[in-house]
Amino acid sequence: MESYTVQPAKAIMGEISVPGDKSISHRSIMFGSLARGTTIVRGFLRGEDNMATLAAFRSMGVEIADDGETLTIAGRGLHGLREPEDVIDCGNSGTSMRLLTGLLAGQRFFSVLTGDKYLRKRPMKRVISPLREMGAVIHGRDGGEKAPLAIVGGRLAGISYLSPVASAQVKSAILLAGIYSDGETTVTEPHRSRDHSERMLAHFGAHIRVTDTGAVISGGCEMEGREILVPGDISSAAFFLVAALIVPGSELLIKGVGVNPTRTGIIDILTAMGGDIQLLNQRACSGEPVADLLVRSSSLKGIEISGDLVPRAIDEFPVVAIAAALAEGVTTVRDAGELRVKETDRIAATAANLRAAGVRVEETGDGMIITGRGTLDGCVVDSRGDHRIAMAMLVGGLAASSPTTVSDTGCIATSFPRFLPLLQEVAR
Numbered sequence: 001m002e003s004y005t006v007q008p009a010k011a012i013m014g015e016i017s018v019p020g021d022k023s024i025s026h027r028s029i030m031f032g033s034l035a036r037g038t039t040i041v042r043g044f045l046r047g048e049d050n051m052a053t054l055a056a057f058r059s060m061g062v063e064i065a066d067d068g069e070t071l072t073i074a075g076r077g078l079h080g081l082r083e084p085e086d087v088i089d090c091g092n093s094g095t096s097m098r099l100l101t102g103l104l105a106g107q108r109f110f111s112v113l114t115g116d117k118y119l120r121k122r123p124m125k126r127v128i129s130p131l132r133e134m135g136a137v138i139h140g141r142d143g144g145e146k147a148p149l150a151i152v153g154g155r156l157a158g159i160s161y162l163s164p165v166a167s168a169q170v171k172s173a174i175l176l177a178g179i180y181s182d183g184e185t186t187v188t189e190p191h192r193s194r195d196h197s198e199r200m201l202a203h204f205g206a207h208i209r210v211t212d213t214g215a216v217i218s219g220g221c222e223m224e225g226r227e228i229l230v231p232g233d234i235s236s237a238a239f240f241l242v243a244a245l246i247v248p249g250s251e252l253l254i255k256g257v258g259v260n261p262t263r264t265g266i267i268d269i270l271t272a273m274g275g276d277i278q279l280l281n282q283r284a285c286s287g288e289p290v291a292d293l294l295v296r297s298s299s300l301k302g303i304e305i306s307g308d309l310v311p312r313a314i315d316e317f318p319v320v321a322i323a324a325a326l327a328e329g330v331t332t333v334r335d336a337g338e339l340r341v342k343e344t345d346r347i348a349a350t351a352a353n354l355r356a357a358g359v360r361v362e363e364t365g366d367g368m369i370i371t372g373r374g375t376l377d378g379c380v381v382d383s384r385g386d387h388r389i390a391m392a393m394l395v396g397g398l399a400a401s402s403p404t405t406v407s408d409t410g411c412i413a414t415s416f417p418r419f420l421p422l423l424q425e426v427a428r
């Protein structure tokens with residue numbers, strides 16, 4: 001099993017770009033395959049999760065050429081997918097599995113989805129229940145709660161669904177099924193989750209309307225191929241933002257980062273903690289806002305995080321916890337029970353790892369209370385197979401008093417294959 005030891009750093013300096021946004025990369029393949037004509041994708045993230053989505057669509061007959069820079073997708077139109085000859089393996093990717101479940105429910109063929117040992121433990125009822133209301137026939141372990149999932153595609157009817165969780169995966173699965181449904185499909189969320197599906201579906205010409213609390217899509221509307229430029233992933237940039245904030249004497253420019261307001265909770269959190277982060281050169285690409293982020297080391301203070309802010313920073317809590325551990329005072333995270341059903345239970349994993357680094361952490365059902373201590377002890381911790389837990393602890397190690405070793409770091413390749421070389425490049 002791979003492991004990595006990070007040395008304490010003197011400063012984080014330089015100018016970098018981070019790889020393409022994972023959520024947008026998944027959607028570019030999915031919507032590009034369903035559109036008519038050619039879709040060109042630049043800046044696609046070649047992480048394992050996105051490669052699982054790419055392989056899934058190739059297995060359904062979509063030609064996707066990859067010259068190493070650009071993907072060229074020969075879209076097959078709404079009804080052009082072919083029954084896959086084998087089980088579709090989503091690997092570690094919840095986005096692949098949940099969005100594909102919605103899409104496959106409305107096809108005229110049978111399909112089976114599986115994933116790795118972590119994904120096979122994650123809850124799937126949250127997508128299967130509303131899809132069944134739409135008429136979908138889906139079987140899975142534990143009454144449909146767990147993968148593998150067997151999907152008998154067929155006719156669907158539009159519904160109006162009030163989701164109990166703020167989840168872009170649930171919302172997107174229902175919108176994808178809505179494309180194949182009679183009438184309109186409405187999804188409403190308790191708090192707004194990332195809206196990349198809504199933006200990209202509109203960009204491809206689907207009949208979608210965004211409301212204050214969700215979205216409405218009309219069934220049966222063909223989409224047209226487009227050009228997509230995928231911005232840098234703010235969830236990957238987050239590790240470098242925190243690294244530069246916590247290591248004294250740092251200054252880092254991260255170029256071309258997606259700053260969609262449904263994703264910038266991390267900037268709001270770090271700024272509220274006292275972090276010096278500037279958004280420069282703000283622009284738009286393929287319907288998504290983008291900026292360069294200039295970050296300088298800062299003295300951080302503890303804050304309270306809850307409510308709407310949580311879904312806007314949902315993937316960033318492992319690294320927010322590192323910032324909190326190095327801040328002055330207490331940081332309280334509430335309303336974040338979703339963290340327990342991510343790639344691993346991120347509340348339990350974060351608490352255990354921070355304790356190993358000498359930090360006082362109290363776990364609650366839906367969050368944690370972290371007492372900042374201004375430094376971390378060097379330690380040996382495990383990623384639990386979760387890419388963001390691994391990267392967060394390696395970032396913490398930059399500001400520790402002695403080396404930090406993280407075991408099981410192979411999982412970093414799911415979202416950020418070049419993370420370790422990039423960290424070495426900027427750490428002085």
Ligand code: S3P
Pocket residue numbers: 022023024095166167168169170172193194314315338
């Ligand atoms: C994602 C949605 C979020 C996020 C995940 C990517 C997406 O999951 O945690 O990394 O691309 O739609 P949930 O929908 O479960 O909150």
